């Protein structure tokens with residue numbers, strides 16, 4: 001098994017499909033609240049309630065075709081569209097950033113189709129749709145975090161037959177998953193998986209946390225917020241209720257560990273956040289900066305306010 | 314089912330999309346925080362035989378894809394006509410086949426073990442049972458339940474007026490069958506309480522409360 005088959009890398013920041021979402025966000029005229037028709041929303045809502053009742057279990061749902069290509073985040077968008085109401089405040093992040101084309105387009109799409117207020121501030125949001133990160137700012141009770149999921153089945157690379165994996169989940173037969181992680185250890189001396197690192201939910205279901213860095217895995221555990229996951233192509237919805245045990249798989253002699261950096265964020269100095277390495281010049285200069293753009297900006301602003309106090313506007 | 318004059322049926326949500334969404338969010342919140350009393354705001358004109366909160370939840374969740382069973386008091390009222398008129402759901406007489414069951418205050422509960430449980434491979438096929446009760450109280454000490462499980466940070470206390478004494482034992486069996494099983498909403502007036510199959514209910518003896 002090569003490293004390539006183990007690592008699940010996040011998708012590139014820009015995709016050809018973005019123009020389709022841009023078109024959608026420019027929609028005018030007749031559409032239902034949050035774009036989806038009421039039957040579709042009801043179907044997804046019923047699936048969501050069962051997902052909450054069976055934490056970590058993948059509920060199949062009859063995804064109506066979205067005018068969006070799969071692999072882009074249709075699952076997350078369908079979940080958000082089924083949950084969102086006029087009183088919600090929506091935040092959309094992509095790889096931690098509110099400002100990427102993807103995040104901006106999804107935010108615009110919901111502004112257009114629901115007229116809800118949007119925000120970049122993590123604690124102001126009632127709904128946060130995310131691709132590949134959990135915000136650094138701890139979430140609170142009442143907030144809903146909605147993940148876009150490309151591959152919902154944690155065992156898919158090991159057992160591609162869906163009927164088979166459903167049976168394995170049914171029997172809680174997870175030897176395969178542990179063998180895979182242990183092969184990592186035999187080969188690399190450590191568990192090489194750094195994204196989409198599998199978790200055990202409520203001591204029962206092994207679940208894919210979506211391609212978040214394993215750095216974020218501990219945030220899922222006993223989180224006061226409700227966590228919902230939508231996979232559009234595979235037509236699966238799953239959930240982690242608030243205050244639910246989420247354990248990253250590991251072994252006694254090789255326990256789960258999160259990534260650490262020798263560096264601090266070059267912009268805000270944070271030592272506790274997930275850092276992206278950025279190439280700064282042709283000479284190969286590099287720096288580390290927070291992946292969570294709002295967290296980083298808030299820290300920079302706080303520092304600026306301390307070092308050069310200005311009158312409030 | 315009695316023939317009902319459609320013109321006398323109560324209205325559904327004045328705004329279908331927003332009304333359904335608001336009630337769904339209440340149900341989602343209730344199921345995410347088991348045992349917590351959650352208000353269900355809505356403007357539907359619900360059947361007199363039912364608690365407004367339970368009627369609103371069914372009105373918001375079901376559609377022609379759903380088979381709904383109603384307990385005798387509801388089945389003999391205008392509730393079946395009302396729900397079918399507004400949602401197009403299928404009404405069935407066999408409780409064992411229902412996806413949603415709606416039980417009026419005081420009517421006997423169907424045996425949980427006879428309801429759709431789902432299977433190990435498809436536990437989401439387990440039924441949802443909406444039960445009207447006479448009272449729900451999170452402050453009363455007498456006859457209280459002690460709830461634990463996902464969605465509950467430490468412990469939630471709840472006392473329910475209007476459930477049969479064997480409910481706690483029936484629920485224990487339901488919980489033990491996880492991941493199969495049924496999920497319950499308890500409704501009183503305009504409030505709802507969610508009981509997902511993951512919740513453990515322990516009845517606290519009065520003596521234990523005094524200690």
Ligand SMILES: [Zn+2]
Nearest residue numbers: 265268290296
């Ligand atoms: Zn930073």
